[in-house]
Amino acid sequence: MAGRTFAEKALARAAGMDDARAGDIVDVTPDLMLSHDNSAAISRIFQQTGAPRILHPERIAITLDHAAPAPTTRHAENHAEVRVWAQEHGITHLFEVGRGICHQVISEEGLVLPGETVLGADSHTTHAGWLGAFGAGVGRTEMAALWATGQLWMRVPEAIRIMLSGRLARGVTAKDLALYLLGILGANGALYRSVEFAGDGIAGLSLDARAVLPNMMAEAGAKNAYLPPDDAVFDYLTARRTRDYTPLYPDADASYAAEHHVDLTAIPPQIALPSRPDRVVPLSEALGQPVHQAFIGTCTNGRLEDLRAAAEVLQNQRVRCRLIVIPASAEVLRAAAREGIIDTLVGAGAAIGTPGCGPCMGNHMGVPAPDEVTISSGSRNFRGRMGTANAPVYLASPYVVAASAIEGRIADPRETIQ
Amino acid sequence: MRSEHRCWVYGDDVNTDVIFPGRYTYTLREPDEIAAHALEDLDPAFARAVQPGDVIVAGANWGCGSSREQAVTALKHAGIALIVAASFGRIYFRNCINQGLLPVTLPGLNTRLTTGDTLIWDRDAWTIRAAGESYAIPRLPVSVQAILDAGGLLPMLQQRFSQVMP
Numbered sequence: 001m002a003g004r005t006f007a008e009k010a011l012a013r014a015a016g017m018d019d020a021r022a023g024d025i026v027d028v029t030p031d032l033m034l035s036h037d038n039s040a041a042i043s044r045i046f047q048q049t050g051a052p053r054i055l056h057p058e059r060i061a062i063t064l065d066h067a068a069p070a071p072t073t074r075h076a077e078n079h080a081e082v083r084v085w086a087q088e089h090g091i092t093h094l095f096e097v098g099r100g101i102c103h104q105v106i107s108e109e110g111l112v113l114p115g116e117t118v119l120g121a122d123s124h125t126t127h128a129g130w131l132g133a134f135g136a137g138v139g140r141t142e143m144a145a146l147w148a149t150g151q152l153w154m155r156v157p158e159a160i161r162i163m164l165s166g167r168l169a170r171g172v173t174a175k176d177l178a179l180y181l182l183g184i185l186g187a188n189g190a191l192y193r194s195v196e197f198a199g200d201g202i203a204g205l206s207l208d209a210r211a212v213l214p215n216m217m218a219e220a221g222a223k224n225a226y227l228p229p230d231d232a233v234f235d236y237l238t239a240r241r242t243r244d245y246t247p248l249y250p251d252a253d254a255s256y257a258a259e260h261h262v263d264l265t266a267i268p269p270q271i272a273l274p275s276r277p278d279r280v281v282p283l284s285e286a287l288g289q290p291v292h293q294a295f296i297g298t299c300t301n302g303r304l305e306d307l308r309a310a311a312e313v314l315q316n317q318r319v320r321c322r323l324i325v326i327p328a329s330a331e332v333l334r335a336a337a338r339e340g341i342i343d344t345l346v347g348a349g350a351a352i353g354t355p356g357c358g359p360c361m362g363n364h365m366g367v368p369a370p371d372e373v374t375i376s377s378g379s380r381n382f383r384g385r386m387g388t389a390n391a392p393v394y395l396a397s398p399y400v401v402a403a404s405a406i407e408g409r410i411a412d413p414r415e416t417i418q
Numbered sequence: 419m420r421s422e423h424r425c426w427v428y429g430d431d432v433n434t435d436v437i438f439p440g441r442y443t444y445t446l447r448e449p450d451e452i453a454a455h456a457l458e459d460l461d462p463a464f465a466r467a468v469q470p471g472d473v474i475v476a477g478a479n480w481g482c483g484s485s486r487e488q489a490v491t492a493l494k495h496a497g498i499a500l501i502v503a504a505s506f507g508r509i510y511f512r513n514c515i516n517q518g519l520l521p522v523t524l525p526g527l528n529t530r531l532t533t534g535d536t537l538i539w540d541r542d543a544w545t546i547r548a549a550g551e552s553y554a555i556p557r558l559p560v561s562v563q564a565i566l567d568a569g570g571l572l573p574m575l576q577q578r579f580s581q582v583m584p
Contacts, residue, residue, distance in 0.1 A: 025559050025561060025562070037444050038443070038444070038486075040444075041447070045572060048572060048576070049572060049575040049576060049579055050575070050576050050579035050580055051575065051579050052579070066443075066444065067444050072445065074444070074445040075444055075445065078444045078445075121485060122485055123483065123484050123485040123509060137485040137509050138485065138509065138512065139485055139487040139490075139509060139512055139513040139516055140486075140487040141487060141513075141516045141517070141570070141571045141572055142512065142516060142571065144572075144575075145571055145575055148575060148579070149575075149578075153561060153562070155559075187430075187431045187479055187482055188430075188431065188478050188479035188482065188505060191479060191505060191507070191508065192508050219483075221479060221482060221507060221508065223508055276431065361435075361440035361441075361443070361484070362439065362440045362441040363440065363441060363443075363444070367441075380433075380435065380483060380484075382433045382435040382436060382483060383435070383436055383459050383460070384435055384436060384439050384440075384441075384458075384459035385435045385440065387439075387440075387441045389458075389459045
């Protein structure tokens with residue numbers, strides 16, 4: 001009997017079954033159900049279902065992050081509706097404006113653990129794979145169904161294995177690796193697939209770096225992505241976990257639909273050109289392109305290591321174009337303040353925003369003017385993504401974004417940090 | 419039942435940000451308001467010219483990107499009867515089913531049609547006829563088809579809860 005992939009094991013577990021195979025359709029009971037500013041819309045759908053009550057309010061997490069603090073009265077009404085709903089229905093895991101981005105917050109709060117399943121009304125729920133959980137995005141109506149019934153059908157995905165070896169060079173980050181992979185896979189290269197990382201290259205990636213990979217595999221169409229949790233993950237969770245857990249690992253003889261090998265040592269900095277996350281070229285091919293705005297933040301690259309990278313580049317420098325820095329969470333912001341990173345960034349001319357999603361999907365806090373060019377550490381650069389249709393967006397690592405802010409042009413950070 | 423439909427033809431990797439921009443996602447609520455912005459950043463002519471019964475015929479990975487369900491709502495309430503694509507973004511595919519809009523996976527059809535062409539949908543034969551050929555509509559798993567047959571996930575839940583509640 002062939003072995004099982006992570007996805008097969010995780011969805012069998014979540015469905016309460018002994019076994020599941022790729023292609024099976026199973027009814028999953030997730031350990032966590034995640035939503036955000038869209039919770040008001042979800043609550044309105046829930047109320048139409050006729051369900052008598054929310055089945056597992058303790059398994060729900062809601063963050064106010066996508067347009068927070070509220071930029072308009074209508075956004076504020078939306079938040080107010082979510083607060084009342086959570087209060088009335090005993091949803092205690094409600095995270096207020098400023099606590100941070102949903103995927104980062106549930107990681108910090110230990111609300112999703114290795115081997116568990118989280119379904120989220122957000123496409124970047126794949127993020128949870130960084131600690132060995134199964135995370136997948138669903139729609140609003142599905143989240144309402146989950147609140148009502150605790151269950152949702154899932155097709156067990158085929159898996160792709162990505163073997164990592166070697167170590168990233170200085171100034172090269174997991175973001176460059178994620179972009180490099182998107183360049184190879186393309187926007188639908190992992191469609192309906194579980195992207196399962198393996199290999200001794202993972203041990204050399206920090207926890208902040210690991211989160212970038214499953215997060216961005218959403219841009220290749222992945223259903224979920226997975227990194228095998230190790231002692232570094234278990235240590236992180238020791239003080240945070242809310243319950244016991246059992247990590248899951250794929251069998252050595254599991255079968256994969258495709259396999260890729262990547263030598264981390266050989267990857268140079270990468271950049272995604274407008275307006276596709278998979279339109280990736282080596283950074284060297286985009287150097288010199290003028291930029292009007294630089295943005296460091298998002299669930300992809302707004303963690304402490306990312307702010308630290310920016311500060312390393314911006315130490316004793318001055319930005320030539322506006323730079324917006326938005327930590328992924330309050331915890332990140334506090335740690336960055338303690339380390340003096342915030343002081344360095346503000347000293348260099350950066351504007352610091354409230355932890356949350358910021359301008360990533362065009363709601364507020366850094367919407368570009370028409371024809372302005374942005375370089376962002378986020379994960380999406382689709383036309384109109386940041387709120388303005390004719391405003392090109394490049395995607396790169398925090399190092400590259402910071403170096404570009406200094407020059408007002410796309411620049412190579414390795415010249416600054418060495 | 420056979421019906422004739424006018425096609426709107428698009429390419430590969432059309433993402434939900436251009437189908438329904440994120441800048442509207444927490445402020446526009448009503449389906450008609452949402453439909454007025456359908457495909458705004460890809461094809462500004464669409465929302466004004468679309469007619470009830472029109473269909474979308476697209477390339478690979480239609481609806482990739484954000485999970486936002488309004489990217490289906492916008493098209494459904496603009497009158498789109500069917501979405502045919504070489505493949506779908508996985509959340510978009512689910513959102514279609516949940517909103518009672520049949521997603522038809524048919525590789526290559528978008529390259530044989532242009533916007534304005536006619537497609538014939540035979541619901542009984544479970545086929546599509548377009549560009550001079552007939553194509554079988556791939557069957558969905560029984561449990562998934564049941565959601566479509568109920569008219570979407572919300573009607574299905576309403577049935578379920580009306581049965582358990584007195």
